Amino acid sequence: MKQLIFVIALCLIYAGSIVVKNQTYESKKGREVPTLFKYWSENGTPVETTQATKRDLVNYVIVTGASEGGNLVKAFVAPDFARQIKNGARTLVIQGKERIPGVVTYMTKEASLLSGLHELHVRFGDHQFQKESVRFGVQTGLVKDAIVVKREAISTRGGVAHTFVVRGEVVRKQEVKIVGSNGFFYAIGEGLNDSDSVVLSDKRYLKDNQKVLVVDGGVK
Known part of the structure; x- marks a missing residue:
C-alpha cells in the first residue's frame, strides 16, 4: 500500500512539473528574447572614430x-x-x-x-x-599637405589599404593610398578628405553601408 501511494505521489509531482513548464513556455511564446546582434542591427554597431586632418607629416x-x-x-x-x-x-x-x-x-x-x-x-x-x-x-x-590619420584607422588586411568612413548613420568602405608613415600616423595621398570621420576601432566585421553607432565625440 505504501509503495502504491509513493508511486502515485511521484506521478503527481511529474505531472505538475509538466504543467508548470507548459505554462512557462506559453508565457514566453511570442515574446522574443533580445540579443546583442538584434540590438546592433536596430541601433547600429558601436564604433570609435577619429578625424582625418590635412597637415604635414614627419x-x-x-x-x-x-x-x-x-x-x-x-x-x-x-x-x-x-x-x-x-x-x-x-x-x-x-x-x-x-x-x-x-x-x-x-x-x-x-x-x-x-x-x-x-x-x-x-x-x-x-x-x-x-x-x-x-x-x-x-x-x-617630410610629407607636406597630406591627409593624416592614426595608423589604427587604416587596415591593410587583404593586401589593400582601406578604412571605413562614417556617413550619417552608416559606414562606407574606402580604399586609400598611403604616401608616408611614422610610428603613430599614416599620410594618405588619395581616398580621404580633410575632417573625414573614420573608424578607429576594430574593423574586421564591418561591411560597406553597415549601420553604426558612434560612441565617441570624434577622437583626435
Missing part, C-alpha cells in the same frame, strides 16, 4: 643608442634604417614632457663586417645625458 625611424655622458649618443642601425638616415637629419628625444632636439653628425658609409650594422652618432646640443640608454626618433622625410 617620417621617422625609432633608434635606441647609448650615452657615456655628455651630449653625444652612439647607436648601431641596420642597413635598411641606414639607407633612410642622412647626416644632418633632425632627431628628437621625448622624456615625459621634455623634448630634446638633436642632429645626426656621423654615420659610417659601410656596415661593419662583424655586426652588419652602421654606427650612428647624434649630438643633442647643450643637453647632458648620464651614462644611460637613449631612445630617439630620427627624421627620414
